Amino acid sequence: MSLVAIADVAHPELALAPTIRRCPDVSIEVVSHTTTDPETGLFFFLVEGADERFDQALERDQTVDSWVLVDDLESVRLYRLRHTEQTKLISPKTAALGGLMLKAESTDRGWAVRLHLPDREALADLWEYCEREGISFELYRMFRQDEWTNGFAPELTDHQRDALVAAYEAGYFEEPRETSLEELAERLGISPTAVGGRIRRGTGRLVESTLLEK
Template structure:
């Protein structure tokens, strides 16, 4: 039996918070496999919608000590980012408590939305107490119990992805033939067609992974 929790976390000194706040339209995601050894202080981040101003934001971000552009394809980039010792990193704390950080994604300008897995509620309570002591905002979205340690519900579908999917459904983007184009969705959401396409693609992948795939 395990406990899977989705929560929103925010703090001025939490990793990449200044960048998230200044580039709320970009979507950041921790590449999970890179967080298996938090002692290195190096993490990989996938960024959707990034332009050159994003790298200027990294330079000005006090939670970043160094960064390297690893790969780039269109407006999707992968960065390796290092953090100073005084930056708050949640994943090492989760690991110390015997848990897993399954996903971590930026949540507009508010902070990070994380999906965590623990063996019991006591470990989750310990994490909440740590956040309270450090002044970290910790807003619990939902929690479910699972029979095994599998990467299932609940999802970390972001508010932006949810809004894009719902808008696409309501305007008839998924009908055959379509009643709305990406340009129509972009106008409705006041973002670029490329951003709409990315949110629909990632949101759909998130829902499929959470509801249709079996371990």
């Protein structure tokens, strides 16, 4: 029976890890359907809070062979890049095990990922692969597929959920607001820009999951 695993992964040579360290205020999300095609070697990323400093970090990033700014919208940029050969990735191994990377979002240490895997054996194989490669793999949650696809399950990352819950509990959504992004940032241990991005993206996904007709 298939399952969904939610984990944090980290390694100094993991994809974009140097850029993440140099630009902690920037939020990066993988365009997930591109992470399972090892033939092209191309990956797409949505980046919120990117500026010239982020582009400079990409130039210095030893995990990036080449990159292109595909689109620059008002609040988010779309980048396409190719990784260097020494870059450590878990998406090709996930695909080889018959799995799929559903989501990947940058964290302070690396990436928060949501993986769809065929069974527990595949998860164990992926964990052993990460151990051999020296990749930190911290498993937080695991669901059988039938435990969440038959009911309501908004597509939120753990970080978006934490930010939304913290904002609600602190009165961020009250009128007038009872807290600020700066206070939430201090509570969560991240930057105000990162908090604002997680709240916006999480709110958007809640609206899409609950209010839009499909």
